[in-house]
Amino acid sequence: MTASMEVRVAGMGLFMPDFPTAADWHAQRRSAEPQLPSGSRLDRRARGRSSVLTKALAEAYFEAADAASVELGEGSAVFGSALGEVGTMLGLLNQMWRDREEPSPMAFALSVHNAASGVVSIATKNRGFTTSLGADHDTPAMALMEAIGLIAERGEPVVVVCGEEPTPTALVPDDESWELAAMAIALAPTRGDNETDCVRLRGPFKASATLVGSDLRAAVARNPQVGLLDLICAVEAGRSGTIALDRGRGGGWCMEVLCPDG
Amino acid sequence: MAEVYPSIRELIPHDGPMVLLDELVHWEPGRARCRITITPGMHFVSDGAVDTIVSLEYMGQAVAASCGYAAFRGGNDIRVGMIIGCRRMDIEVPTLRVGDQLLIEVREVRAQEEISVYECDVRRGDEPVASAQLTLYHADKPPGEGDSFP
Numbered sequence: 001m002t003a004s005m006e007v008r009v010a011g012m013g014l015f016m017p018d019f020p021t022a023a024d025w026h027a028q029r030r031s032a033e034p035q036l037p038s039g040s041r042l043d044r045r046a047r048g049r050s051s052v053l054t055k056a057l058a059e060a061y062f063e064a065a066d067a068a069s070v071e072l073g074e075g076s077a078v079f080g081s082a083l084g085e086v087g088t089m090l091g092l093l094n095q096m097w098r099d100r101e102e103p104s105p106m107a108f109a110l111s112v113h114n115a116a117s118g119v120v121s122i123a124t125k126n127r128g129f130t131t132s133l134g135a136d137h138d139t140p141a142m143a144l145m146e147a148i149g150l151i152a153e154r155g156e157p158v159v160v161v162c163g164e165e166p167t168p169t170a171l172v173p174d175d176e177s178w179e180l181a182a183m184a185i186a187l188a189p190t191r192g193d194n195e196t197d198c199v200r201l202r203g204p205f206k207a208s209a210t211l212v213g214s215d216l217r218a219a220v221a222r223n224p225q226v227g228l229l230d231l232i233c234a235v236e237a238g239r240s241g242t243i244a245l246d247r248g249r250g251g252g253w254c255m256e257v258l259c260p261d262g
Numbered sequence: 263m264a265e266v267y268p269s270i271r272e273l274i275p276h277d278g279p280m281v282l283l284d285e286l287v288h289w290e291p292g293r294a295r296c297r298i299t300i301t302p303g304m305h306f307v308s309d310g311a312v313d314t315i316v317s318l319e320y321m322g323q324a325v326a327a328s329c330g331y332a333a334f335r336g337g338n339d340i341r342v343g344m345i346i347g348c349r350r351m352d353i354e355v356p357t358l359r360v361g362d363q364l365l366i367e368v369r370e371v372r373a374q375e376e377i378s379v380y381e382c383d384v385r386r387g388d389e390p391v392a393s394a395q396l397t398l399y400h401a402d403k404p405p406g407e408g409d410s411f412p
Contacts, residue, residue: 083347086346086347089346090346090399093344093346093399093401097342097399097401097402098401136349136350170374170376170377171347171377171397173372
């Protein structure tokens with residue numbers, strides 16, 4: 001039922017070292033130097049102990065939520081990542097098994113897959129629904145499916161935010177590695193059957209894509225979350241059609257983009 | 263003549279009832295096959311059946327046996343390993359029954375000192391039961407400390 005349901009794009013967010021916001025990406029305004037996410041909207045304590053991934057996801061989340069005027073204390077959110085806080089987890093394992101030290105309870109708490117959703121929901125005093133998932137290269141598709149299900153059930157906006165920290169070198173060969181990136185898209189219920197003044201989405205479903213993903217550097221294109229960036233680029237470009245959410249490396253999930261003039 | 267392998271308890275760091283495999287039946291560099299017969303009283307068996315998700319642990323122990331035999335041949339100590347990732351796990355049958363005899367085959371995709379990746383298949387006769395790609399973290403077993411964390 002939810003697969004054919006239409007939702008409205010209410011806002012977008014992004015963090016990449018070269019493009020710290022979706023606005024920068026849209027304008028192709030590259031940073032003079034690669035940036036690390038500041039986590040500026042997190043409180044000082046959370047900012048100090050959060051990973052690069054958590055801060056990047058938070059940056060993308062806040063940009064999309066602000067653009068959509070989502071009430072931060074109440075909105076729903078779906079966080080997606082294939083490997084999640086794997087760097088923190090490997091650090092803990094090294095601490096236990098190589099350095100023979102007691103594991104840090106704080107590092108343990110922030111090594112779990114839902115660390116970012118927990119940090120963000122605490123920072124925003126959010127009492128809405130929040131969840132985290134990981135589905136390899138299908139993470140964007142599964143996060144969008146979860147969000148659209150939530151919109152169908154609750155009739156409220158949902159922020160989908162997916163990201164990946166730079167590949168741990170021990171885990172992925174160099175020719176498969178990727179750079180830090182986090183992307184977010186705020187979805188909301190459509191306002192009526194004839195709504196034509198905004199970009200709408202339908203899916204996810206398995207199909208052949210009619211839109212081609214953006215021309216990206218290999219280290220960005222290999223990121224398991226790149227499908228969400230391709231979707232954002234299609235929305236920004238006002239291109240109607242079907243866009244792949246996995247660049248051919250997942251289960252073949254796509255999203256239909258319906259633009260006012262596309 | 264078929265190669266005679268050491269007891270599974272000499273090849274893997276697991277102990278007591280957590281040793282689920284019966285034996286290593288084939289080994290070559292980067293590849294191993296192990297056998298297990300599901301018996302009453304075995305860990306994870308309930309009402310004569312075990313959920314097939316447990317085959318993830320069978321796969322992990324088969325990787326341990328493969329690494330353990332490689333260490334045995336080289337005169338080295340066995341190491342501990344922890345499953346830190348599981349990709350593309352397919353479960354073909356929902357449950358396994360007491361009396362089922364399974365073959366677990368593991369094939370190294372890549373391996374470093376710290377991390378290895380294995381393709382794993384579990385079969386019941388000719389019938390596929392489960393498959394997955396596991397990522398494992400490896401470390402030396404603490405001297406005289408069993409399998410417990412420091």
